[in-house]
Amino acid sequence: MTSMDGKVALVTGAASGIGRATAIGLARDGATVVLLVRNAARGKQALHDVRAGAPDATVETLECDLASQSSIRDASRRFLAGHDRLDVLVNAAGVFVKEKTLTADGIELTFATNYLAYFLLTNELLPLLRRSAPARVVNVASKYGRTRIDFDDLQKLERPYSYLRSTPQTMLARVLFTQELAIRLEGTGVVVNVVHPGLVAKTRLLRDTRGPFKWITDTFGRTPEQGADTVLWLASAPETATMTGKMFAGRREIRTRQARARTPPYASACGRRARSSRAGPEPASPPPWSSSATTSSSASRRGSTATRRFPLVGVRRPRIGV
Numbered sequence: 001m002t003s004m005d006g007k008v009a010l011v012t013g014a015a016s017g018i019g020r021a022t023a024i025g026l027a028r029d030g031a032t033v034v035l036l037v038r039n040a041a042r043g044k045q046a047l048h049d050v051r052a053g054a055p056d057a058t059v060e061t062l063e064c065d066l067a068s069q070s071s072i073r074d075a076s077r078r079f080l081a082g083h084d085r086l087d088v089l090v091n092a093a094g095v096f097v098k099e100k101t102l103t104a105d106g107i108e109l110t111f112a113t114n115y116l117a118y119f120l121l122t123n124e125l126l127p128l129l130r131r132s133a134p135a136r137v138v139n140v141a142s143k144y145g146r147t148r149i150d151f152d153d154l155q156k157l158e159r160p161y162s163y164l165r166s167t168p169q170t171m172l173a174r175v176l177f178t179q180e181l182a183i184r185l186e187g188t189g190v191v192v193n194v195v196h197p198g199l200v201a202k203t204r205l206l207r208d209t210r211g212p213f214k215w216i217t218d219t220f221g222r223t224p225e226q227g228a229d230t231v232l233w234l235a236s237a238p239e240t241a242t243m244t245g246k247m248f249a250g251r252r253e254i255r256t257r258q259a260r261a262r263t264p265p266y267a268s269a270c271g272r273r274a275r276s277s278r279a280g281p282e283p284a285s286p287p288p289w290s291s292s293a294t295t296s297s298s299a300s301r302r303g304s305t306a307t308r309r310f311p312l313v314g315v316r317r318p319r320i321g322v
């Protein structure tokens with residue numbers, strides 16, 4: 001018996017790169033793997049590739065255009081109709097597009113695919129993840145040191161489009177989403193973490209681009225299998241089963257600025273502050289996004305109310321340093 005026998009995993013971006021390497025790894029470990037793919041042709045390719053890497057695996061496809069919210073809702077409904085459990089959700093799909101494109105929903109494509117799809121798909125499947133607990137969500141993102149979320153221009157439409165401007169904040173948004181979701185899922189048995197895979201060479205991601213960035217990535221980047229290693233570790237290893245709200249690279253935690261400062265991700269922007277204030281004194285347990293173990297007494301030394309613990313400072317333009 002292998003470690004993932006009896007478990008069901010859904011992997012987005014499974015037709016190529018890090019997602020495909022992750023799907024193969026989970027399939028080899030014995031999981032039933034559902035490959036979320038853009039269309040039938042990509043599905044056929046993905047099935048072929050994953051079966052070549054894991055010949056005995058149980059694999060199926062789920063067609064979904066992650067740039068379309070109705071497609072995500074529809075695919076989620078189909079998944080829920082066909083499966084009574086979901087043990088692992090890996091969000092690995094993403095784009096790096098040269099030209100500004102609006103989706104059918106009227107949303108800039110990078111923001112729609114790289115962030116909103118992660119948010120919507122995960123939320124659509126969350127009830128099943130909760131029922132399947134212990135369950136794990138792993139989001140693939142990236143380090144983007146000085147990036148800020150501009151809440152006044154989330155889609156970066158106010159200035160001329162550039163993928164170098166639009167992509168970084170979607171990576172940060174994935175990190176913040178992970179940290180916030182971990183807080184909201186505290187105690188449910190569903191853990192959620194985020195991975196910086198490093199530069200990964202010759203995936204389909206940079207196919208639209210040219211120039212030094214592509215050259216550096218393709219020349220010095222790692223293999224998709226190396227990029228997927230930490231994703232697989234978080235998705236299946238016993239020692240990561242209870243880790244949550246953290247960012248990892250090379251199986252090591254990266255302390256994000258929020259974790260270092262003990263500031264929540266975008267918690268207050270999403271109403272956490274108001275709920276916590278109504279709830280009275282802050283809980284004694286440390287927040288899951290903090291990696292340093294703290295005691296209830298050290299927590300109470302930091303501040304006796306949730307309002308002090310979750311200040312509004314930094315919400316408009318949260319900072320993250322990774």
Ligand SMILES: NC(=O)c1ccc[n+]([C@@H]2O[C@H](COP(=O)([O-])OP(=O)(O)OC[C@H]3O[C@@H](n4cnc5c(N)ncnc54)[C@H](OP(=O)(O)O)[C@@H]3O)[C@@H](O)[C@H]2O)c1
Nearest residue numbers: 013016017018038065066067093094142199200203204205
């Ligand atoms: N490569 C790197 O150096 C690097 C570094 C940091 C972070 N990342 C992140 O790692 C993740 C995986 O990237 P990768 O390098 O493995 O690139 P990749 O090979 O291009 O994988 C991205 C996958 O997302 C899928 N996808 C994109 N838009 C979609 C849509 N609308 N509907 C359904 N599927 C869609 C693609 O499907 P198609 O193949 O059909 O287009 C592709 O399979 C991305 O989220 C990226 O942001 C990559």
